[in-house]
Amino acid sequence: MHVYRGKRTPAVDTLSLAIPKGECFGLLGVNGAGKTTTFGMLTGDVRMSAGTAYMGGCDIQTQRRKVQQRIGYCPQFDALVELLTGREVLMLFARLRGIPSSQLMSIVDHTIDHLNLNKWQDKLCGTYSGGNKRKLSTAVALVGNPPIVLLDEPTSGMDPKARRYLWDSLTSIMEGGRSIILTSHSMEECEALCTRLAIMVNGQFKCLGSTQHLKSRFGTGYTLIIKTSTPALIETTKAFIAQGFQGAVLLEQHQQMVHYQVDNGNTNWAFIFGLLEENKERLGIVDYSVSQTTLEQVFINFAKHQHIDPRVKSE
Template identity: 50%
Template sequence: MGKYLAALAVSGPLYMILLFFVETNTFWKLKTRFADFWTKQKLATCKVALVPEDQDVAKEAKMIQTNLGQLCEKNPLVVKEMSKIYVKKVALLAVNKVSFTVQAQECFGLLGLNGAGKSSIFTMLTGEKPITSGDAFIKGLSISSDVGKVRKWIGYCPQFDALLNFMTGREMLVMYARIRGIPERHISVCVDQIVDDLAMDTYADELVKTYSGGNKRKLSASIALIGEPALIFLDEPSTGMDPVARRLFWNAVGWVRESGKAIIITSHSMEECEALCTRLAIMVQGQFKCLGSPQHLKSKFGSGYSLRAKVRSEGQQEALQEFKAFVDLTFSGSVLEDEHQGMVQYHLPGHNLTWAKVFGILEQAKKKYMLEDYSVSQVSLEDIFLSFANPVPLVKGEDQQEQAE
């Protein structure tokens, strides 16, 4: 038995020491430092395109640089020059010195193409992956050094559903309510309320594995909202939802925001961003290209108006040609974007044009050119997004940025 006792005497303390290192996250810290060393070495080979920084983005970064302490006390989230580099065959800069704040009762939107760095920001803010450089503060606590304390303030709906197939939706909500520390006597009321708000009554007691994709997204969003965390991350939460469920979800997010919570949401739906976001940023290749409220971005980058007009069917071709000539003559620099079955769409330049002037001109032309109806609107948020989201390679390969995401 001597050799077995000797092996036990050696392996016992060895595994105890190993367990100590695991529990204190020593290996994770060493891995982070080792990764940071190699990322800095690899960064020298990463060619970053230098682009002029938007004035609003620079102003936000400067404000955080000079008033970091005060902002951390007042705001649920402060991000200071946060960057993420993935080390593979080449250094891949997924997020490049992003700085922003999110206030209480604010819904902050992140817009960008696939691979722009939105999900990379979420993985760093939730502590899933380490921050390469910079830092972020939630309720005044640093994510880099206090990630365990930070997570109790966070609600997170990931891009891909992380659900247990052999539990019902109601059971999962009860489980997360207990994890959130909601008193047992209040759990049933909280769960019933959120099930009712998102119209999940009919399938709340069925196994998750029987859910459709849209219903799984509703459950994931419900888990993020339950317990009223101070900061809520929603990564494309309404993907796959039907229109009714999406509208109910928007209402629920609006109520949560008005209760004093801070929300960060990513979405490819411009309609959703306009309905929910009080401020938003458009990301391209890991950088913020613009920052502000939807109306501010429309006023700053969406110069001009969009005109849609439909000519009556009687004598349509002749009247249509006359109306097109009238628009070209009256609105210098106008661009015909679409023409189909008597309907035309123009982009009117915004120089020296006001709403009153445009409507006044078109009201006078309505009878003369047999217009059945017309509409004038600002350039949409989607048009502004498309103008920024021009895929220009940031590093050696265009597909490498998508791979990083």
């Protein structure tokens, strides 16, 4: 637990969980939910108001130095020495981590290859793009193979190709037995990387489990999208949906397309597909799709309960 000075409401309130080796744990939440404050407590940057955390068997309250020797941390905002090159930054942090001089070059070279920084390794950090700065910050967190890696929005500002490359790198790291704790605003990223995740609202976990568990447990039925051959058939289609799917909610309507949320608990996949196929020609349906509630929709359902304090500038 952590309560900022002058505040009555805790920024982080009564979290309790365990993250085993080889797991990528995702921490989701809107800005101000408490994600970065949680990371600050785990790294020792923010003093806990109550409770403690054990990292690799060491107590962050009484063994902070030992904990910090076991973690790699990519902060939300890049903490780079802009007058050093990428290679020099990695060599600096590798030495701080205590890597022997005989292994220094090979480990730095491996980290540069692993994060695809070869083209920029000898350029000053201050000249890097935002995406390359995030890659270098992630490389700093990974250099020396720490058993616990904390990544606070590591892919923000990255292009899609760089993001995918980093995902592959993190997957290989996780498979090597290291634990990763990740915060992200990308639902696609969480589905690609996280074995478990939690959604944080007002400093508390509101749900915890695998992506599929959260969709099944907190999802609201099915998403139905229908496209008709002409806009004139939309009203007929809407009347059909209202009659055939009780509880269906119209989310969007654009020209020849309607987007529904089907929340009726008695409706199953077979019923939906059967009814649509039987009436496809009569309604002039060109194509349709039926899908499970997305992780983003589950996230939004929880995030709307977040209380925003305009005076709070950090998480």
